[in-house]
Amino acid sequence: MYQQAAWFTTIIFIAGIIGVFVYVLINSSQKEEYASVKHKGHTVQKFYFLGLIVVLGIATTITLQDLPFDRAKAQENQIEVDATAMQFAFELSQNEFKVGQPIVFNVTSKDVNHGFGIYDDNMQIVAQTQAMPEYTNPVYVTFKKPGTYKVLCLEYCGIAHHVMQATITVTE
Incomplete structure (x- = not known):
């Protein structure tokens, strides 16, 4: 179950990255003066990165809760x-x-x-x-x-x- 959630999360973020590349590709033909453009891309990039860190951190925490084996520990009379x-x-x-x-x-x-x-x-x-x-x-x-x-x-x-x-x- 958790692997499936990790898989879907990965697919969603890959689709987001592809979307960013497609957006850049589509808008790359428009010529604008670099100094006059307010760079909203940096802000979007920052929020995307922070969102990615939060979501992947949560996904990692959830998926590592239930490992498929018993926790190893020392016992008496072993x-x-x-x-x-x-x-x-x-x-x-x-x-x-x-x-x-x-x-x-x-x-x-x-x-x-x-x-x-x-x-x-x-x-x-x-x-x-x-x-x-x-x-x-x-x-x-x-x-x-x-x-x-x-x-x-x-x-x-x-x-x-x-x-x-x-x-x-x-x-x-």
């Missing part, structure tokens, strides 16, 4: 999993969990930047972050259904990037 990316594999300190168990994946890299994306069995993304050398990004996950999840690299990291994956098993 399992800490070290997740290290390297060309061309993931090393997880643990890869078997139970449904409802809070987990924090501490994601880092041994060599270059990698992506760390966890996908369910329908290949829908569950969580993701960057894996960077000498830096640890925490990813908080609580699996809600059993199954086999895949960890895939989301950042092109070299010639065997496509084989870089790990498996996570979640049971009842």
